[in-house]
Amino acid sequence: MSAIEANFDGLVGPTHNYAGLSYGNVASQSNATAISNPKQAALQGLAKMKALADMGMIQGVLAPQARPDTNILRRLGFSGTDARVLSDAYQRAPYLLMAASSASSMWTANAATVSPSADTQDKRVHFTPANLTNKFHRSIEPQVTGNILKAVFSADEYFMHHDHLPENDHFGDEGAANHTRFCADYHDAGVEFFVYGKYAFDTSKPAPEKYPARQTLEASMAIARLHGLDSNMTVYAQQNPALIDQGVFHNDVIAVGNKNVMLCHEQAFLSNLDVKQQLTHLFREGDFHFIEVATEDVSVENAVKSYLFNTQIINLPTGEMVIIAPKECEQNIQVNTYLNKLVENANPITAVHFFDVKQSMQNGGGPACLRLRVVLNESELNATNAACLINNKSYALLCSWVNKHYRDQLSDKDLADPLLLNESQTALDELTQLLNLGSVYPFQN
Numbered sequence: 001m002s003a004i005e006a007n008f009d010g011l012v013g014p015t016h017n018y019a020g021l022s023y024g025n026v027a028s029q030s031n032a033t034a035i036s037n038p039k040q041a042a043l044q045g046l047a048k049m050k051a052l053a054d055m056g057m058i059q060g061v062l063a064p065q066a067r068p069d070t071n072i073l074r075r076l077g078f079s080g081t082d083a084r085v086l087s088d089a090y091q092r093a094p095y096l097l098m099a100a101s102s103a104s105s106m107w108t109a110n111a112a113t114v115s116p117s118a119d120t121q122d123k124r125v126h127f128t129p130a131n132l133t134n135k136f137h138r139s140i141e142p143q144v145t146g147n148i149l150k151a152v153f154s155a156d157e158y159f160m161h162h163d164h165l166p167e168n169d170h171f172g173d174e175g176a177a178n179h180t181r182f183c184a185d186y187h188d189a190g191v192e193f194f195v196y197g198k199y200a201f202d203t204s205k206p207a208p209e210k211y212p213a214r215q216t217l218e219a220s221m222a223i224a225r226l227h228g229l230d231s232n233m234t235v236y237a238q239q240n241p242a243l244i245d246q247g248v249f250h251n252d253v254i255a256v257g258n259k260n261v262m263l264c265h266e267q268a269f270l271s272n273l274d275v276k277q278q279l280t281h282l283f284r285e286g287d288f289h290f291i292e293v294a295t296e297d298v299s300v301e302n303a304v305k306s307y308l309f310n311t312q313i314i315n316l317p318t319g320e321m322v323i324i325a326p327k328e329c330e331q332n333i334q335v336n337t338y339l340n341k342l343v344e345n346a347n348p349i350t351a352v353h354f355f356d357v358k359q360s361m362q363n364g365g366g367p368a369c370l371r372l373r374v375v376l377n378e379s380e381l382n383a384t385n386a387a388c389l390i391n392n393k394s395y396a397l398l399c400s401w402v403n404k405h406y407r408d409q410l411s412d413k414d415l416a417d418p419l420l421l422n423e424s425q426t427a428l429d430e431l432t433q434l435l436n437l438g439s440v441y442p443f444q445n
């Protein structure tokens, strides 16, 4: 049965803001005091989704989390009415209110790790929500992420949902941002490639010194076990710890893959050579393209600034392989020069399309962060919640929903406004109807 790769993008939530919450993520830290525009952010995301749907791709949308999360603030000792909880938190621990208000679930590359049915023992598509333990504001996502994924992929016959891994740094898991699947064709059994930042149980191994490694080898291995992957078709690689210390907080900031193509920086892994050998070995002779970008062509700093590797490499229905890149890549002279050369060279990539996702970029999330890849065969696609797929109609509905409910400006003090909480809950309640999700948020119970 043929299969396609669908992209499920995160819809930016109504509280999108810049709070500098992600230590080790350069953009997040440098925009900590900027004023955000949630409406523009959501519309930018939707425009990218629509453009991919118009290219003939299967494009889905995942609902955001409900924020501010007053339940987590209550667990941390704030009490009284919701309005009181918000104002007390703002007065006494503004950093907690900011964490409880983040719209970070927009980056669905961190929502889960997904293994297609062609790779798993029981021939179902497996999902494990990422526990995101390394950042407090993200560690409060996995439960609702699981609810949403179950509401989109509900048929037990085709889909298997696991609980997120134990909530501990030893099993720090950031989902698909550190996971890539290579294959000849999407319906073929593929090679699942897991990238980790450190060993949790063996501290004698190399690890970053300045910034945290957000993914452990032990977490990646647990997911491979849960998903029933073939160990001969599973490859683990350590990220270059020196690059984590330069702001490469996930593998998808320094490497991107699709089908038989890996595009990565020459410093991406602890041993690029080892990764190249392992991957090429699993493909027919000459069939794998391991494209390394030299430091003299693109510095690590420019890669992090432009998000060259946080691009999506996709296969259009015509068979053409193209890159979806943020506008920042076009504006960066070194990177734009490299991309022009890349599409001329002998490799499967033929074109680059640039998109404006600046609202997300300013928090360190590029096109690839915004999407979760789900390979689906025809039966699995038919069993997927159709209301969550983007077409002319759903796009128009979602745009008017955003225009109706979202603010066009948000700063930290606005997060304490009880009206924002009401607006957000009203909007999300309506969204669950538009997307046919049922009740997925705690406030709906």
Ligand SMILES: NCCC[C@H](NC(=O)CCC(=O)O)C(=O)O
Binding pocket: 017, 018, 019, 020, 021, 022, 025, 028, 029, 102, 104, 107, 109, 110, 135, 138, 177, 250, 363, 364, 365, 366, 369
């Ligand atoms: N895959 C991209 C993830 C970006 C995300 N940024 C943030 O959460 C920044 C939020 C803030 O600083 O307001 C992160 O670092 O996990």
